[in-house]
Amino acid sequence: MATETTSLTGEIKSEVHPEIRRAIENINEPEVQKMLKRLSEYGLGIMVPHSHTEDDGFAPLPKGKVQFERNVEVTFPNSDDVPAHATIVGWS
Numbered sequence: 001m002a003t004e005t006t007s008l009t010g011e012i013k014s015e016v017h018p019e020i021r022r023a024i025e026n027i028n029e030p031e032v033q034k035m036l037k038r039l040s041e042y043g044l045g046i047m048v049p050h051s052h053t054e055d056d057g058f059a060p061l062p063k064g065k066v067q068f069e070r071n072v073e074v075t076f077p078n079s080d081d082v083p084a085h086a087t088i089v090g091w092s
Helices: 018-026 030-040
Strands: 050-052 058-060 066-070 073-075 088-091
Touching: 018 058
Parallel strands: none
Antiparallel strands: 050 058, 066 073, 066 088
16 A cells, blocks of 8 residues: 655645645654554545635535535535435545
C-alpha cells in the first residue's frame, strides 16, 4: 500500500482552506502514517472530509453533514436525512 503523498505547491496552498491544507500537510507525519497502517488492517483509510465551493475550491465538510453516494452521485445531506438503508462513505 502506497501512502506517500506529494506536497501542495505554494501557489495552491494559498488557495486551500486552512483546515484542508493542515490535513494534507499532516498526512506524512509518522503518527498519521501509523494510524493509516492500522486502519488499513480493517479496510479503512483516511480522507479529508470536504465539499466543493462554487469556484471549484474545497471547504471543510460542516459538522452534521455526511458524504452520501447513490447512483454515482455524491451529495452532502444532514446525517439525519440519509435513508436508513444507505451506506455513508464519509462523515465529519
